[in-house]
Amino acid sequence: MNATDRPLLRVERLTKRYGERFACQDVSFDLWPGEVMGVVGESGSGKTTLLNCLSARLGPDGGRVLYNTRHQGMRDIYETSEAERRLLMRTDWGLVHQNPRDGLRLAVSAGANIGERLMAVGARHYGEIRQAATDWLGRVEIDEARIDDLPRAFSGGMQQRLQIARNLVTRPRIVFMDEPTGGLDVSVQARLLDLLRELVASLGLSVVVVTHDLAVVRLLAHRLMVMRQGRVVESGLTDQVLDDPQHAYTQLLVSSVLQA
Amino acid sequence: MSGLAIEVNGLGKTFRLHTQGDVEIQVFRGLDFAVRFGECVALHGPSGCGKSTLLRALYANYAAGEGSIRVRHRDGWVDMVAAEPRAILDVRRHTMGYVSQFLRVIPRVPALEIVAEPLRVRGVDPADARRHAGDLLARLNIPERLWSLAPATFSGGEQQRVNIARGFIAPMPILLLDEPTAALDATNRAIVAELILERKAAGTAIVGIFHDAEIRNRVCDRTFAIEPFKVAA
Ligand SMILES: Nc1ncnc2c1ncn2[C@@H]1O[C@H](COP(=O)(O)OP(=O)(O)OP(=O)(O)O)[C@@H](O)[C@H]1O
Ligand SMILES: [Mg+2]
Numbered sequence: 001m002n003a004t005d006r007p008l009l010r011v012e013r014l015t016k017r018y019g020e021r022f023a024c025q026d027v028s029f030d031l032w033p034g035e036v037m038g039v040v041g042e043s044g045s046g047k048t049t050l051l052n053c054l055s056a057r058l059g060p061d062g063g064r065v066l067y068n069t070r071h072q073g074m075r076d077i078y079e080t081s082e083a084e085r086r087l088l089m090r091t092d093w094g095l096v097h098q099n100p101r102d103g104l105r106l107a108v109s110a111g112a113n114i115g116e117r118l119m120a121v122g123a124r125h126y127g128e129i130r131q132a133a134t135d136w137l138g139r140v141e142i143d144e145a146r147i148d149d150l151p152r153a154f155s156g157g158m159q160q161r162l163q164i165a166r167n168l169v170t171r172p173r174i175v176f177m178d179e180p181t182g183g184l185d186v187s188v189q190a191r192l193l194d195l196l197r198e199l200v201a202s203l204g205l206s207v208v209v210v211t212h213d214l215a216v217v218r219l220l221a222h223r224l225m226v227m228r229q230g231r232v233v234e235s236g237l238t239d240q241v242l243d244d245p246q247h248a249y250t251q252l253l254v255s256s257v258l259q260a
Numbered sequence: 261m262s263g264l265a266i267e268v269n270g271l272g273k274t275f276r277l278h279t280q281g282d283v284e285i286q287v288f289r290g291l292d293f294a295v296r297f298g299e300c301v302a303l304h305g306p307s308g309c310g311k312s313t314l315l316r317a318l319y320a321n322y323a324a325g326e327g328s329i330r331v332r333h334r335d336g337w338v339d340m341v342a343a344e345p346r347a348i349l350d351v352r353r354h355t356m357g358y359v360s361q362f363l364r365v366i367p368r369v370p371a372l373e374i375v376a377e378p379l380r381v382r383g384v385d386p387a388d389a390r391r392h393a394g395d396l397l398a399r400l401n402i403p404e405r406l407w408s409l410a411p412a413t414f415s416g417g418e419q420q421r422v423n424i425a426r427g428f429i430a431p432m433p434i435l436l437l438d439e440p441t442a443a444l445d446a447t448n449r450a451i452v453a454e455l456i457l458e459r460k461a462a463g464t465a466i467v468g469i470f471h472d473a474e475i476r477n478r479v480c481d482r483t484f485a486i487e488p489f490k491v492a493a
Contacts, residue, residue: 035346193367194367223345239321244322
């Protein structure tokens with residue numbers, strides 16, 4: 001069976017509660033290889049909880065997350081062993097945090113931040129690791145001369161680009177992103193978005209990107225899921241959901257955006 | 261190629277504006293029409309009758325509420341009303357091009373790349389795609405010094421020509437055109453008419469909105485009038 005005949009990720013009726021409150025409820029979707037799915041909704045609508053459940057960091061209260069593994073087909077990620085899950089996190093999955101400080105090690109150099117991920121999947125040759133780090137700094141538009149600098153000395157935009165390089169260097173199959181452009185200046189955002197668009201397309205990555213910024217999903221996402229109070233109220237092709245929203249909440253969301 | 265390219269059956273569209281007192285805008289209902297390869301059909305009717313809405317529905321940019329839009333794609337048919345996003349995106353990548361009325365600019369991306377993109381996503385070598393994009397921009401009289409700039413600062417007519425180049429660069433079997441010549445001078449209008457005629461001769465099925473009667477008469481084989489919405493008896 002061809003890899004593209006099956007979704008990479010299958011989410012079935014995923015539910016997570018905090019006490020009495022549903023943080024996400026009955027969420028189901030398939031994500032296919034090379035597909036970028038955006039998740040939008042106001043703060044508190046359950047986006048980050050969903051992302052945490054999908055990326056094996058927060059066990060759900062109900063439902064399943066199935067991942068199409070390289071060798072064993074579809075596996076429920078919460079039924080695999082802790083060791084298997086950790087291996088998947090290192091090899092197959094990437095995770096881009098909203099705050100780059102959560103995804104980087106600030107006390108080691110930029111080069112080491114990238115190289116470390118490679119070493120975690122078995123790379124040992126110093127020259128090759130350094131070369132890969134240099135290449136990736138270039139790909140995310142960071143001057144190679146900064147390879148030995150600490151990320152602490154970088155601007156927010158540079159830190160975010162470094163975090164992306166650290167994630168992509170191991171060629172993951174799926175990347176989870178939580179507000180990747182949040183907290184950045186508008187001009188820095190545009191550059192980062194353009195870079196992400198290019199990288200995602202050229203690497204054929206599958207992505208789930210959570211954001212409250214509709215411009216981000218317009219540029220990045222093939223498909224869109226709109227969440228409200230933990231539930232999916234609408235989903236579909238990104239430009240269709242944004243240009244012809246059906247649900248009252250989506251209409252409100254779209255009409256509330258100031259046209260620049 | 262002279263078979264059916266698009267077959268529309270019982271198509272209806274109503275907008276429900278939930279945030280504005282649940283107002284319903286009933287645009288059209290029960291539309292049936294078909295378009296063959298090598299044929300250009302003009303959508304016709306007064307302002308607000310739903311020409312752009314219909315074109316957007318064909319591209320699945322708007323969700324049709326009822327009916328079907330069957331499109332010839334690869335070796336089969338795809339219903340743009342019911343298909344999954346990835347199937348629709350495959351149609352847009354390989355079968356159906358759409359020239360919207362206004363260019364949606366992407367920050368930082370130069371005109372040449374915007375035009376080359378539809379070729380690149382089909383797997384054409386980036387250098388070849390760029391060369392082809394340059395040829396088309398030159399033909400549409402966009403001076404070379406603008407190619408490396410993002411079109412945000414371009415004039416309306418320049419942006420529209422970039423948009424047209426982007427829509428025409430890939431050999432799509434079906435093309436949708438929303439007033440492609442509205443912001444253009446006579447010279448550039450004539451060039452766009454030539455481009456359309458070339459595509460038609462190559463077997464492309466074209467559906468368009470053309471306010472300019474001269475262009476319409478020159479490129480279109482027939483018109484399809486959108487009837488005003490009638491409430492069912
Ligand atoms: N996204 C939308 N949401 C709500 N209503 C819409 C939307 N798009 C179009 N309409 C409405 O649908 C009707 C048809 O509009 P449309 O733009 O299709 O007309 P048109 O025939 O293309 O007109 P023109 O010749 O002026 O361009 C109008 O009443 C318009 O207000
Ligand atoms: Mg119109």
